[in-house]
Amino acid sequence: MDAPAIKQIICIKWGTKFAPEYVNRLHGMIRRNITPPFRMFCFTDDSAGLHPDIAVRPLPVFEYQAPVTNRGQWPKSRLWGDLGDVTGVVLFLDLDVVITGNLDPFFTFGDPDDTILGRNPNTPLERLGQTSVYRMRVGKLQPLQEIFRADPQGIAETYRFEQRFVTRNAPGGVKFWPRGWLAHFRMHSVPPFPLNYVREPRVPRNSRIVIFAGNLNPPDAIAGRWRDDGEHRPPLDHLRATFTGRRRESLSRHLRHYLLPATWVRNLWRE
Numbered sequence: 667m668d669a670p671a672i673k674q675i676i677c678i679k680w681g682t683k684f685a686p687e688y689v690n691r692l693h694g695m696i697r698r699n700i701t702p703p704f705r706m707f708c709f710t711d712d713s714a715g716l717h718p719d720i721a722v723r724p725l726p727v728f729e730y731q732a733p734v735t736n737r738g739q740w741p742k743s744r745l746w747g748d749l750g751d752v753t754g755v756v757l758f759l760d761l762d763v764v765i766t767g768n769l770d771p772f773f774t775f776g777d778p779d780d781t782i783l784g785r786n787p788n789t790p791l792e793r794l795g796q797t798s799v800y801r802m803r804v805g806k807l808q809p810l811q812e813i814f815r816a817d818p819q820g821i822a823e824t825y826r827f828e829q830r831f832v833t834r835n836a837p838g839g840v841k842f843w844p845r846g847w848l849a850h851f852r853m854h855s856v857p858p859f860p861l862n863y864v865r866e867p868r869v870p871r872n873s874r875i876v877i878f879a880g881n882l883n884p885p886d887a888i889a890g891r892w893r894d895d896g897e898h899r900p901p902l903d904h905l906r907a908t909f910t911g912r913r914r915e916s917l918s919r920h921l922r923h924y925l926l927p928a929t930w931v932r933n934l935w936r937e
Contacts, residue, residue: 667774673704674756676749679712680725680741686715687937688761693720694937695765699874707752709745717937723750730815733822740828742797743814746807753804759875760798762883764935766849767874772801775843779803781836784848784877786829795833795840798877799848810835849873852882856925863901867928884935890927898927 675696679689693706706720713722726744733740745758755778757769776782781802783795813835814821825831833840849855849870857865867887870876878884882892890898899907904924908917915923 667776667778669701669770669773670755670778671703673700673702673769673773674752674754675704675706676745676752676756676758677706677708677761678725678742678745678758679708679710679761681711684761689720690715690717690937691935692759692761692763692765693717695934696759696769699765699767700769707749707756709749723752726750728811728815730818733818739797740814740818740822742828743811747805747811748808749804755801755803757801758797758799760877762878763798764851764876764878764884764931765874766869766876766934767847767872769874771847771874772799772843776841779806779838780841781806781832781838782841782843783829783833785842785845787850787853788879793833795829795842796848796877796879797829797832798879799843799875800832806837807832809837846870846872847874849876851876851878851887851928851931852880855887855928859922859924862922862924862926863905864926866926867930869930884931887925887928887931888935890925892923892925899924901926 677689677692689708696704696706707723708716708720709723709725711725716722726747726749728744728747757772781800783797783800786794786796810832814831821831825834851867854870854873855867855876856862857867878887886892901924908920
């Protein structure tokens with residue numbers, strides 16, 4: 667696939683989970699890791715504080731009864747249909763990713779009509795996509811909106827996560843990015859136990875984007891904490907909690923759920 671005349675990147679921001687700096691830092695990382703021209707669009711219900719070079723668009727209207735479930739990011743379904751003046755091929759990025767390499771290949775890999783997802787590293791035995799970084803032709807996934815609109819709660823209960831619904835129902839099927847382009851922070855950057863107590867997380871080799879799925883985001887990685895802990899503990903303090911009853915999870919999870927501050931995230935996650 668030849669590179670498009672203008673590389674288009676889209677993201678979505680709703681509610682209060684992510685502050686404007688997430689969008690602005692994403693824009694800064696894109697700018698440093700892409701061959702221009704490019705344009706970044708943010709679909710949002712609140713544009714306050716966004717960098718002036720980011721093209722702001724309102725959240726697309728998609729009326730449905732939101733699923734009563736906290737699994738999956740179902741509001742992303744707003745982007746499956748008509749996006750107004752944003753047309754053609756777009757690359758979607760979650761707001762909490764960190765870019766570690768050149769993005770140009772994401773616009774030349776495969777066919778322009780392909781829907782391309784990351785491969786979910788948490789389910790190696792299932793052919794499951796990951797929607798933190800995916801490319802699509804605008805409107806191609808619109809049939810999924812019609813399916814979802816008919817029974818949002820049933821779809822959410824059946825598929826649990828929107829990425830499984832997209833993987834199994836995208837018109838024409840999905841393809842996956844080459845292995846190694848996407849890395850998972852907890853799985854590929856944080857050293858395994860017991861090295862996580864003595865060695866900082868490292869940039870995954872040959873990665874282009876690192877995703878932060880789950881409850882650990884870039885600020886947590888920079889601080890060296892699992893989000894639920896609220897603060898970084900020195901290694902010995904965390905180990906002492908293993909035997910003093912101050913841990914809130916199983917022994918194995920407590921020992922694995924520790925990381926030192928990630929200097930590389932602090933250096934890259936910036937405007």
